[in-house]
Amino acid sequence: MTAFANVVLGGIFHAAVLFLVAAGLQLVFGVQKIVNLACGSFYALGAYFGISLVNAALHTGVPAVLLLPILIIAGLLMALVGPPIERLLRSVYGRDESFQLLLTFALVLMFQDVLRFIWGANPQSLGSEVLVYGKLSWGDFTVPIYNLLVIAAALAAAGLIGLFLRRTTYGRLLRATAENRAMAEALGVNVRTVYASVFSLGTLLGTLGGALVVPTSAASLDMAIEFVIEAFAVVVIGGLGSMAGALVGALLVGLIRALSLVVYPEFEILAIYLIVIATLLLRPAGLFGKAAS
Amino acid sequence: MPGRAQLLGVAVGVVALALVPVLAPPFYANLLVPFFAYAIALLGFNLLFGYTGLLSFGHAMYLGLGAYSAAIVAGVLGIRQFELVLVAAALAASLLALPIGFLCVRYTGIFFGMLTLAFGMLAHSFLFKFYHLTGGDSGMRVPRTRILGLPFDAYNKIELLAGPFYYYCLALLVVAGFTLWRIVHSPFGLHLRSLRDNPQKAEYLGVRVRQFRLAAYIISAAYGGIGGAILGFRIGLADPELVHWTHSGHLVFMTVLGGFNSFFGPIIGALALTLLQDQLQSITQYWRFVLGAMLAAIVIFFPRGLAGIATDFARLYKAPKQPQVAQ
Amino acid sequence: MTPLLEAKGVSKYFGDFRALQDVSIAVNADEFVAVVGPNGAGKTTLVNLLTGLLSPSTGQVFFKGANIAGVGPIVLAKRGMARTFQLVQIFPQLTVAETIAAAVVSQQQKQWRLFSALSADLALHERVREIAGIFGLSGRLQNVARMLSQGEKKLLDVASAFALNPEVILLDEPTSGVSTTEKHVLMQTLIGAAKAAGVRAIILVEHDMDLVASYSQRIVALAEGKVLADLPPGPFFSDPHIIATVVGKRKSH
Numbered sequence: 009m010t011a012f013a014n015v016v017l018g019g020i021f022h023a024a025v026l027f028l029v030a031a032g033l034q035l036v037f038g039v040q041k042i043v044n045l046a047c048g049s050f051y052a053l054g055a056y057f058g059i060s061l062v063n064a065a066l067h068t069g070v071p072a073v074l075l076l077p078i079l080i081i082a083g084l085l086m087a088l089v090g091p092p093i094e095r096l097l098r099s100v101y102g103r104d105e106s107f108q109l110l111l112t113f114a115l116v117l118m119f120q121d122v123l124r125f126i127w128g129a130n131p132q133s134l135g136s137e138v139l140v141y142g143k144l145s146w147g148d149f150t151v152p153i154y155n156l157l158v159i160a161a162a163l164a165a166a167g168l169i170g171l172f173l174r175r176t177t178y179g180r181l182l183r184a185t186a187e188n189r190a191m192a193e194a195l196g197v198n199v200r201t202v203y204a205s206v207f208s209l210g211t212l213l214g215t216l217g218g219a220l221v222v223p224t225s226a227a228s229l230d231m232a233i234e235f236v237i238e239a240f241a242v243v244v245i246g247g248l249g250s251m252a253g254a255l256v257g258a259l260l261v262g263l264i265r266a267l268s269l270v271v272y273p274e275f276e277i278l279a280i281y282l283i284v285i286a287t288l289l290l291r292p293a294g295l296f297g298k299a300a301s
Numbered sequence: 302m303p304g305r306a307q308l309l310g311v312a313v314g315v316v317a318l319a320l321v322p323v324l325a326p327p328f329y330a331n332l333l334v335p336f337f338a339y340a341i342a343l344l345g346f347n348l349l350f351g352y353t354g355l356l357s358f359g360h361a362m363y364l365g366l367g368a369y370s371a372a373i374v375a376g377v378l379g380i381r382q383f384e385l386v387l388v389a390a391a392l393a394a395s396l397l398a399l400p401i402g403f404l405c406v407r408y409t410g411i412f413f414g415m416l417t418l419a420f421g422m423l424a425h426s427f428l429f430k431f432y433h434l435t436g437g438d439s440g441m442r443v444p445r446t447r448i449l450g451l452p453f454d455a456y457n458k459i460e461l462l463a464g465p466f467y468y469y470c471l472a473l474l475v476v477a478g479f480t481l482w483r484i485v486h487s488p489f490g491l492h493l494r495s496l497r498d499n500p501q502k503a504e505y506l507g508v509r510v511r512q513f514r515l516a517a518y519i520i521s522a523a524y525g526g527i528g529g530a531i532l533g534f535r536i537g538l539a540d541p542e543l544v545h546w547t548h549s550g551h552l553v554f555m556t557v558l559g560g561f562n563s564f565f566g567p568i569i570g571a572l573a574l575t576l577l578q579d580q581l582q583s584i585t586q587y588w589r590f591v592l593g594a595m596l597a598a599i600v601i602f603f604p605r606g607l608a609g610i611a612t613d614f615a616r617l618y619k620a621p622k623q624p625q626v627a628q
Numbered sequence: 629m630t631p632l633l634e635a636k637g638v639s640k641y642f643g644d645f646r647a648l649q650d651v652s653i654a655v656n657a658d659e660f661v662a663v664v665g666p667n668g669a670g671k672t673t674l675v676n677l678l679t680g681l682l683s684p685s686t687g688q689v690f691f692k693g694a695n696i697a698g699v700g701p702i703v704l705a706k707r708g709m710a711r712t713f714q715l716v717q718i719f720p721q722l723t724v725a726e727t728i729a730a731a732v733v734s735q736q737q738k739q740w741r742l743f744s745a746l747s748a749d750l751a752l753h754e755r756v757r758e759i760a761g762i763f764g765l766s767g768r769l770q771n772v773a774r775m776l777s778q779g780e781k782k783l784l785d786v787a788s789a790f791a792l793n794p795e796v797i798l799l800d801e802p803t804s805g806v807s808t809t810e811k812h813v814l815m816q817t818l819i820g821a822a823k824a825a826g827v828r829a830i831i832l833v834e835h836d837m838d839l840v841a842s843y844s845q846r847i848v849a850l851a852e853g854k855v856l857a858d859l860p861p862g863p864f865f866s867d868p869h870i871i872a873t874v875v876g877k878r879k880s881h
Contacts, residue, residue, distance in 0.1 A: 043411055043414075043415075096597070096601075099601045100600060100601060103604070105410055105411055105414075106350075106356045106414075107600050107604065109356070109358075109411075109414065110553060110554070110557060110596065110600050111596075111597055111600045111601070113550045113553070113554070113596070114593045114594070114596035114597040114600065115593065115597070116547075116550075116593070117589045117590065117592055117593030117596065118589070118590050118593035118594060118597070119593075120589050120590075120593075121587040121588075121589045121590035121593075122590065124586075124587070125587060125590075233545075233546075233547060236546075237418075237422055237546065240415065240418070240419075241419075244415060244419075275430075276426075276430075277422075277426045277430075278423065278426045278427060278430065281419050281420075281422055281423040281426065282423065284415075284419045285404075285416065285419050285420065285423065288408070288412060288415060288416045288419065289404055289407075289416075292408065292412055480743075483742070483743045483744075483745065484742050484743065486745055486746055486747065487741055487742050487743055487744055487745065487746060488733040488738040488739055488740075488741045488744065488746055488749075488752075489739060489740060489741060489742045490742075490746070491722075491726060491729060491730055491733060491746055492730060492733060492734075492739050494719070494721070494722060494726075495719050495722060495726075495727075495730040497721075498718075498719035498720050498721050498722060499717055499718065499719050499720070501717065502717040502718070502719065502785075502788075503719075503730070504700070504701040504702050504705075505701045505705060505710070505711055505717075505789070506705060506730050506731045506734055506788060506789075506791075506792065507701075507702055507705030507706055507731070507734030507735070507739075507792060508702070508730065508734065508739070509702055509739070510702075513739075
């Protein structure tokens with residue numbers, strides 16, 4: 009029973025990180041209609057840099073308890089790659105979606121070697137710094153407090169994004185542009201700025217997710233390639249362009265992965281793909297998305 | 302039928318390729334065998350992409366299936382005849398493409414891309430995880446087989462690949478290319494292009510859009526299977542990485558590099574990337590970066606690919622035609 | 629004589645919204661019927677029902693005696709009905725010849741021929757040239773469709789519909805976007821082409837009352853989802869109530 013609860017909590021932690029990246033994907037797809045294959049690369053970038061920054065900080069005597077803030081800063085810093093990349097993507101905005109997909113694929117290839125160049129081919133991980141936050145025990149079952157903090161952070165992010173989109177003027181502008189770009193432009197919205205800021209926000213969520221995950225998993229080159237698929241599973245199941253979908257989808261994918269690891273390991277990722285396929289076939293709009301043509 | 306310039310180009314190309322084993326060290330012929338595999342696979346892929354307008358991000362699945370078919374037929378079942386391996390590969394790919402294509406062609410654009418990607422990764426994880434059946438990440442061996450019934454015992458593997466097998470693949474490419482040319486220039490091909498350009502209008506002209514998309518999908522899968530069988534024979538192994546989505550990405554890369562609006566584009570792209578990748582890998586360990594940058598440049602500046610650049614170049618030398626009237 | 633195309637007591641609801649109520653229309657062979665009415669009257673819905681795109685909520689639609697509810701454009705193209713749209717539809721990358729050929733391939737049932745060469749099919753080319761000739765596109769055969777002028781695109785759109793050799797053709801505002809001087813030329817080309825192609829009935833959806841008066845033998849007026857009138861032009865234009873509802877409060881031009 010406790011093992012089960014631990015697994016579930018592990019799944020929720022994974023879901024929290026997934027949500028962040030998926031939310032970034034959803035924003036970019038919802039507003040710009042771009043499917044960003046490089047989201048996994050942003051994730052990996054955040055992870056690697058997070059480790060580097062933490063190691064550097066610890067080396068200069070910064071106390072380990074600042075681990076979480078440092079990682080958040082790492083994520084924020086790496087988000088700076090967002091604007092220049094958006095500038096690059098601008099050259100294919102009007103064109104066929106295949107070209108946009110291909111350009112982001114080109115970015116994936118390039119990022120792989122950039123990561124390899126800076127951090128080398130071996131996986132990297134943090135030591136046990138995360139233990140500084142301690143664990144929460146409840147009878148037989150324990151959970152690292154760090155994990156709970158991240159889950160809380162993800163929920164906070166979800167709430168903030170939701171508020172932002174619904175209650176602020178800029179958020180409404182974003183939703184208007186997502187709904188109907190031409191109309192928004194006609195009404196005076198500076199779509200260029202909107203696209204730039206949305207992409208940057210999406211990048212930020214990706215790098216942040218990567219940074220937050222490193223205390224519990226290693227950063228590796230494979231990360232960038234493999235994570236894309238999971239993030240896409242979340243987006244498809246939750247519904248393209250929907251924030252609520254990102255939340256629910258991330259939870260589903262995180263839990264399914266965690267549970268199938270316990271129940272039938274061979275099935276682990278297969279289960280997710282099957283659900284993705286089933287969703288695309290039976291309800292292409294996903295749980296919360298609008299129907300696609 | 303192809304214009305004189307095109308026929309000449311094909312003839313020159315075939316002769317040049319035929320001369321490689323004669324004039325160059327065996328390394329180069331060996332290097333070009335995967336080119337043949339990819340050229341055949343991409344001819345089929347572009348039927349789906351360039352001519353029918355469907356971009357599949359899971360097409361590598363059929364190449365993988367071709368390689369695994371080779372492993373099963375030649376290895377597990379011990380049937381060491383390459384012709385039978387080819388038939389099995391094409392058949393297996395077509396049979397799998399039927400239900401998968403049936404499900405996928407109900408969608409277009411990004412949904413089609415995502416569905417095909419998901420199926421591809423489903424196949425990947427199946428091959429990876431069920432290692433009792435598939436050998437997991439070690440893959441399955443593809444043993445040597447007879448070619449045209451001949452064992453070529455006097456040749457070792459490298460000599461075989463750089464010699465008889467090389468010419469065999471060249472012949473396969475010519476046959477595959479000729480067949481696809483006929484398909485593309487047939488009434489069927491015309492209907493494919495019409496449904497690519499405007500599916501709604503095509504329906505009103507009686508084009509059975511979904512059926513034809515499925516037919517194109519199956520044909521492209523069969524070509525992929527044949528390419529995969531060649532790859533499997535050449536590498537001697539069928540492994541799950543053949544089926545990973547990044548491999549599908551490379552197929553798209555080659556097609557776009559060569560030019561997807563052109564019949565010969567994919568072949569040019571396969572050749573270019575095979576040679577380029579080999580050269581780059583000997584110069585730097587960061588060849589992926591260079592390739593990525595190239596792909597970005599193609600997408601942004603040369604969307605019609607190498608074939609497009611070549612046609613533009615050729616046009617500079619021809620007399621200008623009557624300008625089109627557009628209002 | 630069974631009508632060629634017929635709607636019997638057709639109603640269509642979209643959720644709570646009633647687009648058509650108890651509409652009955654019959655089109656017989658050798659008829660030219662115009663369908664008119666203000667926007668929102670249900671013309672598009674009726675046309676979609678008559679061309680098998682939709683199924684009626686109640687009532688039936690028959691083409692050559694067979695029920696065609698929701699049968700779809702592909703089947704209807706085979707059975708002999710063609711339709712054009714108000715917004716010009718072309719195949720951007722295909723040439724004029726290829727566009728018409730696509731229709732001829734359907735009509736000659738050659739679409740599953742994977743290995744025969746299009747370029748060698750003389751019967752096909754004859755037919756393509758014939759159709760192009762009727763619509764004045766003979767000089768444009770090798771031009772790519774997206775490079776044509778707007779007027780030529782329209783002609784191509786209609787030409788490809790005619791290439792199906794339909795028995796009934798439904799023209800949805802074919803002269804919209806065409807200059808007033810060219811409207812009559814276009815209409816006469818269409819009618820001449822129809823006769824030459826052996827089309828047995830034409831249904832025309834139009835806003836331009838001048839054209840409607842000049843060419844149709846019968847006018848069906850829709851208003852708020854119901855048939856307001858189904859009359860030849862003479863009686864139609866003599867009825868002040870019909871004129872007021874259909875033409876609106878516009879002064880005559």
